[in-house]
Amino acid sequence: MYIEHQGNCESCFSSLLENIKRGPSCERVAVRVGVYSHVDKNISVPQRFDRALMACNSARSDLVSNLAFYDGKMHEAEVFNDRLLEDIDRALEQKQFKVYFQPKYEIRGDRPVLHGAEALVRWKHPEFGMVSPGIFVPLFEKNALILKLDRYVWREAIATEKKWKDEFGFALPVSINISRMDVYEAGLEKELMSIVRENDLLPEEVHLEITESAYTDDSTQIVDVVERLRKDGFKVEMDDFGAGYSSLNMLAAMPIDVLKLDMCFVRHICDNPKDLRLVKLMIDVAHDMAITTIAEGVETKDQCDLLRRSGCDAVQGYYFSKPLPPEEFAGLLEKESAARR
Ligand code: C2E
Ligand code: CA
Ligand code: CA
Numbered sequence: 001m002y003i004e005h006q007g008n009c010e011s012c013f014s015s016l017l018e019n020i021k022r023g024p025s026c027e028r029v030a031v032r033v034g035v036y037s038h039v040d041k042n043i044s045v046p047q048r049f050d051r052a053l054m055a056c057n058s059a060r061s062d063l064v065s066n067l068a069f070y071d072g073k074m075h076e077a078e079v080f081n082d083r084l085l086e087d088i089d090r091a092l093e094q095k096q097f098k099v100y101f102q103p104k105y106e107i108r109g110d111r112p113v114l115h116g117a118e119a120l121v122r123w124k125h126p127e128f129g130m131v132s133p134g135i136f137v138p139l140f141e142k143n144a145l146i147l148k149l150d151r152y153v154w155r156e157a158i159a160t161e162k163k164w165k166d167e168f169g170f171a172l173p174v175s176i177n178i179s180r181m182d183v184y185e186a187g188l189e190k191e192l193m194s195i196v197r198e199n200d201l202l203p204e205e206v207h208l209e210i211t212e213s214a215y216t217d218d219s220t221q222i223v224d225v226v227e228r229l230r231k232d233g234f235k236v237e238m239d240d241f242g243a244g245y246s247s248l249n250m251l252a253a254m255p256i257d258v259l260k261l262d263m264c265f266v267r268h269i270c271d272n273p274k275d276l277r278l279v280k281l282m283i284d285v286a287h288d289m290a291i292t293t294i295a296e297g298v299e300t301k302d303q304c305d306l307l308r309r310s311g312c313d314a315v316q317g318y319y320f321s322k323p324l325p326p327e328e329f330a331g332l333l334e335k336e337s338a339a340r341r
Pocket of ligand 2: 209239
């Protein structure tokens with residue numbers, strides 16, 4: 001609604017709510033309202049609505065009704081996001097994005113064995129310092145800019161893997177993150193294949209992490225894409241399993257190689273027997289389907305031991321290491337190559 005200024009917007013909201021509740025079977029409808037008041041007349045009407053929507057999205061959804069205002073803090077966040085959107089092209093040109101690597105350890109045997117690494121991007125912004133992907137990835141996912149950034153990361157990550165293969169004599173599979181939007185890009189397989197070939201690696205030596213929520217969007221299309229990628233030789237991991245609305249029967253329909261259990265499960269396995277049982281169940285179901293399992297967000301020895309006893313194949317998390325810049329990660333490879341000799 002675009003309403004002329006009328007002093008008290010709380011009372012306007014209450015009467016709106018009363019009217020809504022009078023509708024047939026509307027007693028239990030939850031209403032959230034976002035307000036952009038003191039309108040800056042220099043900005044367009046759609047932008048004014050965007051600001052109201054931003055406020056609305058910040059309103060708590062667990063209450064029956066809630067009213068939120070676009071405020072100074074939201075304005076700051078908006079200005080910050082606009083800056084990041086403006087800066088991305090220059091940042092790509094100037095290589096401000098840094099690819100870090102977090103090790104993945106197989107825990108089936110007597111000693112944990114380094115068996116992979118996940119490539120995770122960071123932005124070394126000249127003004128804001130290190131910016132975490134948790135801030136800019138969701139922003140770029142809304143604008144399709146993620147397509148550009150992902151390709152940059154894939155190239156960097158795969159070229160680094162090749163460099164390590166030459167230096168240490170073995171290929172450590174690197175996982176790259178594939179955004180939901182990438183899955184719908186025609187030519188995804190060709191693109192990935194050409195990066196792999198340019199670097200003289202095999203597709204088997206590259207893992208693709210696709211977030212669970214992408215699988216629920218349009219399952220027929222994603223099954224198609226994943227099947228083609230696996231036919232080419234890539235290993236596909238279902239990322240963040242259990243964070244969204246996944247169901248175990250989705251596993252049966254999805255042609256994947258690795259199931260990556262979300263950190264929300266791992267967090268409470270030591271003190272919540274139900275979570276532990278759920279993790280065990282998921283590991284068993286995955287194994288029945290010849291899918292291997294990795295748990296992410298493992299922070300303590302107890303969590304790692306419990307996961308090993310539950311049959312989990314591999315772990316990733318701060319217990320072993322946080323994501324590292326490539327120079328530091330090379331130290332782990334050196335140790336691993338000495339242990340293999
Ligand atoms: P993700 O793919 O689920 O990556 C795992 C995140 O968990 C990483 O956060 C990692 O640093 C963090 N993490 C690892 N071990 C632990 C632990 O023991 N405890 C806790 N609390 N956290 C741990 P990060 O690097 O901030 O990345 C956040 C998300 O941003 C990623 O979640 C991924 O969805 C996205 N992302 C990162 N790099 C890329 C990229 O190159 N492309 C795309 N499309 N997304 C990316
Ligand atoms: Ca991931
Ligand atoms: Ca994940």
